[in-house]
Amino acid sequence: MLWWKAWMETRWRLLFVLGCFALLWAEGPLFGVPLAKLRAVFILQYAGIWAFAATMLAGAGINSQTPFGTTAGYHGSLLFTLSLPVARRRLFAIRAAAGAVETCALIAISAVPLALFFGLSGATACLYVAGACVCSMSAYAISALFACVTGEMWQLYGSWGALAALCLSMRYAPLARFNPLRGFLLSAYTAAVHPQVTPASMPVPLVRETLAGVLASVPWIDAWIGSALLAALCCFLSIRILERKEY
Amino acid sequence: MNDLVIRAHGLRKNYDGSPALRGIELAVPRGSICGFLGRNGAGKTTTVKLLLNLLRPDAGEIHLFGDPIQSEAAAVAARRRIGFVSEEKQLYPYMTVRQTIRFVRPLFPGWRWDLETKYLEIFQLPEKKPVPKLSKGMRTQLMLLLAMARGAELLILDEPTDGLDPAVTEEVLQALAGLAAADGVSIFFSSHHLAEVEQIADRVCLIDRGQVVIDGALDDLKMEYRRILLVFSADAPAAVAALSGVDHVRTRGRTASLLAHGDIEATLDRARQLQPESVEIHPVTLKELFLDYVKEA
Amino acid sequence: MELRINFLSGVPIYLQLMEQIKHAVETGAVRAGEQLPAIRKVAEDLAMNPNTVVRAYRELERDGMLDLRHGSGVYVSASRTNAAKTAALERAGGILAEALDEVAALGLTEAETRRVFESELAQERERARPARRRT
Numbered sequence: 216m217l218w219w220k221a222w223m224e225t226r227w228r229l230l231f232v233l234g235c236f237a238l239l240w241a242e243g244p245l246f247g248v249p250l251a252k253l254r255a256v257f258i259l260q261y262a263g264i265w266a267f268a269a270t271m272l273a274g275a276g277i278n279s280q281t282p283f284g285t286t287a288g289y290h291g292s293l294l295f296t297l298s299l300p301v302a303r304r305r306l307f308a309i310r311a312a313a314g315a316v317e318t319c320a321l322i323a324i325s326a327v328p329l330a331l332f333f334g335l336s337g338a339t340a341c342l343y344v345a346g347a348c349v350c351s352m353s354a355y356a357i358s359a360l361f362a363c364v365t366g367e368m369w370q371l372y373g374s375w376g377a378l379a380a381l382c383l384s385m386r387y388a389p390l391a392r393f394n395p396l397r398g399f400l401l402s403a404y405t406a407a408v409h410p411q412v413t414p415a416s417m418p419v420p421l422v423r424e425t426l427a428g429v430l431a432s433v434p435w436i437d438a439w440i441g442s443a444l445l446a447a448l449c450c451f452l453s454i455r456i457l458e459r460k461e462y
Numbered sequence: 463m464n465d466l467v468i469r470a471h472g473l474r475k476n477y478d479g480s481p482a483l484r485g486i487e488l489a490v491p492r493g494s495i496c497g498f499l500g501r502n503g504a505g506k507t508t509t510v511k512l513l514l515n516l517l518r519p520d521a522g523e524i525h526l527f528g529d530p531i532q533s534e535a536a537a538v539a540a541r542r543r544i545g546f547v548s549e550e551k552q553l554y555p556y557m558t559v560r561q562t563i564r565f566v567r568p569l570f571p572g573w574r575w576d577l578e579t580k581y582l583e584i585f586q587l588p589e590k591k592p593v594p595k596l597s598k599g600m601r602t603q604l605m606l607l608l609a610m611a612r613g614a615e616l617l618i619l620d621e622p623t624d625g626l627d628p629a630v631t632e633e634v635l636q637a638l639a640g641l642a643a644a645d646g647v648s649i650f651f652s653s654h655h656l657a658e659v660e661q662i663a664d665r666v667c668l669i670d671r672g673q674v675v676i677d678g679a680l681d682d683l684k685m686e687y688r689r690i691l692l693v694f695s696a697d698a699p700a701a702v703a704a705l706s707g708v709d710h711v712r713t714r715g716r717t718a719s720l721l722a723h724g725d726i727e728a729t730l731d732r733a734r735q736l737q738p739e740s741v742e743i744h745p746v747t748l749k750e751l752f753l754d755y756v757k758e759a
Numbered sequence: 760m761e762l763r764i765n766f767l768s769g770v771p772i773y774l775q776l777m778e779q780i781k782h783a784v785e786t787g788a789v790r791a792g793e794q795l796p797a798i799r800k801v802a803e804d805l806a807m808n809p810n811t812v813v814r815a816y817r818e819l820e821r822d823g824m825l826d827l828r829h830g831s832g833v834y835v836s837a838s839r840t841n842a843a844k845t846a847a848l849e850r851a852g853g854i855l856a857e858a859l860d861e862v863a864a865l866g867l868t869e870a871e872t873r874r875v876f877e878s879e880l881a882q883e884r885e886r887a888r889p890a891r892r893r894t
Binding site: 494636 | 766767769770771772773798799802803804805806807808809810811812814878881882885886
Binding site: 216219224290291292294295297298300301302303304458461462 | 511514516518534535538539541544546548551552555556565566569570605
C-alpha cells in the first residue's frame with residue numbers, strides 16, 4: 216500500500232510533466248517552426264525537463280501534501296505516517312523507488328516521439344534512454360535529500376538551485392567530466408544529433424561553450440559514474456537525516 | 463501484577479536550550495485508562511511524541527509493553543501494538559475514508575474487521591468521501607476507528623475530544639469505554655476537558671512545567687484530598703498557612719480555603735485548634751486539584 | 760434500570776452506581792433473580808471506566824445484594840438483608856422528617872438546610888474513614 220500511496224502523491228505531477236513534453240512538441244506547430252530545426256532546440260529543453268521531472272517526482276515518503284503543495288512547513292499527516300509501524304528507512308525507500316521508476320518511465324516515454332520523428336536507431340535510442348535515466352537519478356536524489364531536510368516547497372527551490380549550481384560548474388571545474396548534467400545533455404544531444412547541429416551553430420554563446428565542453432570527451436561513462444556516486448551519496452545522507460530527525 | 467504498559471523514567475527534553483521536560487516519570491498499568499493533564503506548553507505533546515519515537519529524549523528511558531524502545535526496530539514493533547490519534551487529526555488529503563482504511567489495514571496483522579464494521583456504522587462515516595471534506599468530528603472518529611480496529615493493545619490519544627460537539631464526544635467516550643471493557647485495551651489520553659477525564663479515566667497524571675505533580679488512581683485522589691473551609695471571627699491567622707497536611711492555602715479576609723491531603727482527621731484537629739467559627743469539609747473535583755496545582759507560582 | 764451518574768459531584772462514581780442499583784432493587788424496578796446489564800454494557804452506555812463498574816458490582820456482591828455468576832452474568836440475589844434494608848430506609852425517612860420539621864422551625868431555607876446537611880454528612884464520612892481504611 217505504500218507503493219500506492221507514493222503513486223497517489225505523484226500522479227498529478229507526472230501528468231504535469233507529461234504535459235510539459237506535450238507543450239514542447241506543440242512548439243513546432245504553434246510557432247510554425249519546421250521539425251528539423253527543432254532538433255537543436257530540443258537538446259536543452261529535453262535536458263531541462265528531465266531534470267525538472269526528477270526534482271518534481273522525488274519525495275521523502277514522510278511529508279505528504281496536496282498535488283502541488285507549496286505551503287511552507289509540514290503537513291499534519293506526517294505525524295500519522297510516523298506513528299505507523301513502518302521504519303523511516305522503508306518509508307523513504309519505497310517512495311524513492313516509486314518516484315525513480317516514474318522518472319525513468321517518463322524518460323522512456325518522452326523518447327518515443329524523438330525516435331519516431333528523428334529516426335533514431337534502436338541502439339541509439341536505448342543508449343540515450345539509459346544515459347538519461349542514470350543521470351536523472353542524481354537530480355532525483357538531490358531533490359529527495361532536500362525533501363528529507365525541508366518541506367515540499369523548499370525541496371523544489373533547493374534542488375533547482377543545486378542543479379543550477381551544478382550546471383554552472385560544468386564550465387569551470389576539472390571535475391566537469393563527472394558532472395551528471397553533462398550526461399543529461401549528452402543524452403539529449405545524441406537524440407537530437409544532426410549533422411548541422413554543432414556547437415558553432417548555437418545562437419547563445421553560453422550554450423555554445425557549454426555544448427563544446429560537453430562534447431569534448433566522449434564516451435560519457437564519466438558522467439554516469441559521477442551521477443551514480445552523487446545519487447548514492449544523497450540517498451545515504453537522506454536516510455541518515457531521516458532517521459535522526461525529530462518531528 | 464507489575465504489568466506496566468507504559469513506563470518512563472527520568473525523561474528530559476530540551477528545545478532550543480530551554481527545558482520542556484525536566485524528569486518525567488510515568489507508570490501506566492495495563493488495562494487502565496489514564497488521563498494526562500497539563501496546561502498548554504506543560505510538555506504533554508512532547509511526552510506523547512517521545513512515547514512514539516518521533517522525538518528522542520535527552521535523558522531517561524521509555525519502556526512500552528515492558529520493552530525499551532531505543533532502537534528503531536523496537537519502536538516499530540511497539541507501534542504495531544499502539545493506536546495513535548494526533549492533536550491536529552490530519553490524514554492524507556488525497557484519500558477517501560475507504561481508501562484510508564484500506565491503506566492502514568495491511569500494516570496490522572491483527573486487524574479487527576468486526577470493529578471496523580461496527581464503528582463505521584456507529585460513527586456513520588461516509589466511505590466514499592474524501593478526507594479533507596470531513597468535519598473535524600468525523601476526522602477524529604475516523605482516526606479513532608483506525609486506532610481501534612487495528613487491534614491495538616494501547617491507545618495514545620492527544621486531545622481526542624477537542625472541538626467536538628457533545629453528541630460526538632459521547633460517542634467517542636462510549637467507544638473508548640466499550641473497547642477498554644471488552645478487550646482490556648489500555649488508554650493513555652491527554653485532554654483539557656477535565657469533566658470527561660473524571661468520567662472515563664481511572665488514573666490521572668498531571669504535569670506542570672515539565673514535571674509530574676500528580677500521578678495516581680482517580681478514586682484514591684478523590685479520597686485523599688479534601689477542601690476544608692474555615693471562617694474566623696477576625697482575619698484568618700497566619701498560622702493557617704503553616705498547617706501541616708495542607709498542600710495549598712488561600713485566605714481572603716476571614717475565610718481560609720485549604721487543600722488538605724492525607725490524614726484529614728489530624729489536619730482537621732490542627733485546624734480546629736485555631737478556633738475558627740465554622741469548619742466545612744468538601745470533596746475536591748479534578749478541576750479544583752488541577753487549578754490549585756498549576757496556579758501556584 | 761435507569762442509571763444516572765453525576766461525574767462532577769465529588770461523590771465517588773462507584774458509590775453513586777451502587778446507590779442507584781440499591782435504589783432500583785429496593786423500589787422494585789429490578790426484582791430478585793433478575794439479570795442486570797453486563798459490565799461491558801454499563802461501561803459503554805454510560806461512557807465510564809469499566810473498572811469502576813466492576814468495583815460497584817463487586818462491593819454489592821460483598822454486601823449480598825448481587826450474585827456475580829462467572830460466565831453467565833450478574834443477577835440480583837434474593838437475600839434476606841433486602842427486607843431489613845427497606846425497613847431501615849423507612850425508619851431513616853421518619854427520623855429525617857422529624858429533624859427537618861425542627862430545622863424548618865429555625866427559619867432556614869431549603870438551600871441552607873441542604874448545605875448544612877451535606878457538610879454534616881461529609882464530616883460523618885470523615886469520622887467513619889479510619890474504620891473503613893482498615894477493611
